[in-house]
Amino acid sequence: MGLAKRIIPCLDCDNGRVVKGVKFVDIRDAGDPVEVAKRYSDAGADEITFLDITASHEGRDTTIHTVEAIAGEVFIPLTVGGGIRSLEDIRTMLNAGADKVAINTAAVENPEFVRAAAQRFGSQCIVVAVDAKQVSAQGEPPKWEIFTHGGRNPTSLDAIEWITRMVDYGAGEILLTSMDRDGTKTGFDLALNKTASNAVQVPIIASGGVGTLQHLVDGVLEGEADAVLAASIFHFQEFTIEQAKIYMAERGIEVRVT
Amino acid sequence: MNKIAVIDYGMGNLHSVAKAVEYVGRELGEDIDVVVTADAAKIAAADRVIFPGVGAIRDCMAEINRLNVGQIVADAMKSKPVLAICVGMQALMNRSEENGGVDCLDFMPGDVRYFGSDLRDESGGRLKVPHMGWNQVKQTRPHPLWRDVPDNSRFYFVHSYYVQTENQKIVAGVTNYGAEIVAVLADDNIFATQFHPEKSQTAGLTLLRNFLQWDGGV
Known part of the structure; x- marks a missing residue:
């Protein structure tokens, strides 16, 4: 027995509501974030x-209050991402009760920000979120590039090189989302996850594409992910966290049973 | 009134600890007053003291020394229940290998070592560092803080360095990551955890509840 593989439900929030889009568009409402977080924690x-996808400035205050409310009710680790652009933003979220922050676009615009953040707050609370899209054609050796601004902007940065660099700069964990798979329910990009997981020493959270419980199993056993993140299969009650854990445990994956 | 002081030396997220203690206090129906502070007088006035810590040990020790937190912790250790968490626990040891070697408070016997860059499980599988996530804690001796916590419960860990001690008598819990490592040290009125009880849901909250009711005896 040893360390359990983690199941992480993801709450994409817009103006204080949980939403879930398909390929980062076509948003559906999935409830109040505090209630949803509590339900998942209990399960x-x-x-x-x-992940805060609110664009407006006023929305940021809503986000801070939501994080505070979740942190007062839910006693498992809480990662907050979306719009984390400065050390002050990190401080604000940690003070609100977040345990980790996920940095995405700001890392691409200024990689040194990640180094400064890890030095100031410690690697354990710095997650670098990476949105990757396959750019190699079929038959070529696989290659992925990273995108920013919710997947809209290409950067021409190689995803695996970028992840390695971010870990060198002090990222304590990588949240790796396949843009090709996000919202499609066709499973994780296993080659992407496996390549990334073998390239670095820190944990990789696989994200994007979960549609079945078998996808979670594949992410761990084939994608070599340390944690699996999913949203819509849990939000819309297709499966519960308990079902996911039982399914994974039956296939030989060590999970935390509560 | 049960006064709990969470020692604030500017390192990382102390709000999680305070919020978890407040939550547990409400559940107990107890009148709990949680202060997050580095003020020696306030800490001296508390019934129980929590010594948390996250981040790199060099920065933690620099702030501990600058704010004279070592003396504050030493005073608390003389007279009241103290719960040290994660880097707070590591800071109590003699020395840490982190950051090229850092002298710590030397309040407990032992050192803090790196997991290494090629950590393997029993079957040779690669283990990631940091040790991040939920691992089982085997209770190696009875303790009031283990009350109602099932043996081998999972707690949330996040660390790249671990405590090693020659004095097995003070080890109250172990976990397995590459090898068996210390998860809990307990000595008189001190209880020190490598994991984060405030992030360990039911098992962690139970442990915190026990701490709120602990008189420091064994």
Whole structure:
């Protein structure tokens, strides 16, 4: 027995509501984030990831209050991402009760920000979120590039090189989303996850594409992910966290049973 | 009134600890006052003291020394229940290998070592560092803080360095990551955890509840 593989439900939030889009568009409402987080925690979620996709400035205050409310009710690790652009933003979220922050676009615009953040707050609370899309054609050796601004902007940065660099700069964990798979329910990009997981020493959270419980199993056994993140299969009650854990345990994956 | 002081030396997220203690207090129906502070007088006035810590040990020790937190912790250790968490626990040891070697408070016997860059499980599988996530804690001796916590419960860990001690008598819990490592040290009125009880849901909250009711005896 040893360390359990983690199941992390992800709450994409817009103006204080949980939403879930397909390929980052076509948003559906999935409830109040505090209630949803509490439900997941009670059901045995190992962590909660809260991604703020609110654009407006007023929305940021809503987000801070939501994070505070979640942190007062839910006693498992809480990662907050979306719009984390400065050390002050990180401080604000940690003070609100987040345990980790996920940095995405700001890392691409200024990689040194990640180094400064890890030095100031410690690697354990710095997650670098990477949105990757396959750019190699079929038959070529696989190659992925990273995209920013919710997947809209290409950067021409090689995803695996970027992840390695971010870990060198102090990222304590990588949240790796396949843009090709996100919202499609066709499973994780296993080659992407496996390549990334073998390239670095820190944990990789696989994200994007979960549609069945078998996809979670594949992410761990074939994608070599340390944690699996999913949103819509849990939000819309297709499966519960308990079902996911039982399914994974039956296939030989060590999970935390509550 | 049960006064709990969470020692604030500017390192990382102390709000999680305070919020978890407040939550547990409400559940107990107890009148709990949680202060997050580095003020020696306030800590001296508390019934129980929590010594948390996250981040790199060099920065933690620099702030501990600058704010004279070592003396504050030493005073608390003389007279009241103290719960040290994660880097707070590591800071109590003699020395840490982190950051090229850092002298710690030397309040407990032992050192802090790196997991290494090629950590393997029993079957040779690669283990990631940091040790991040939920691992089982085997209770190696009875303790009031283990009350109602099932043996081998999972707690949330996040660390790249671990405590090693020659004095097995003070080890109260172990976990397995590459090898068997210390998860809990307990000595008189001190209880020190490598994991984060405040992030360990039911098992962690139970442990915190026990701490709120602990008189420091064994």
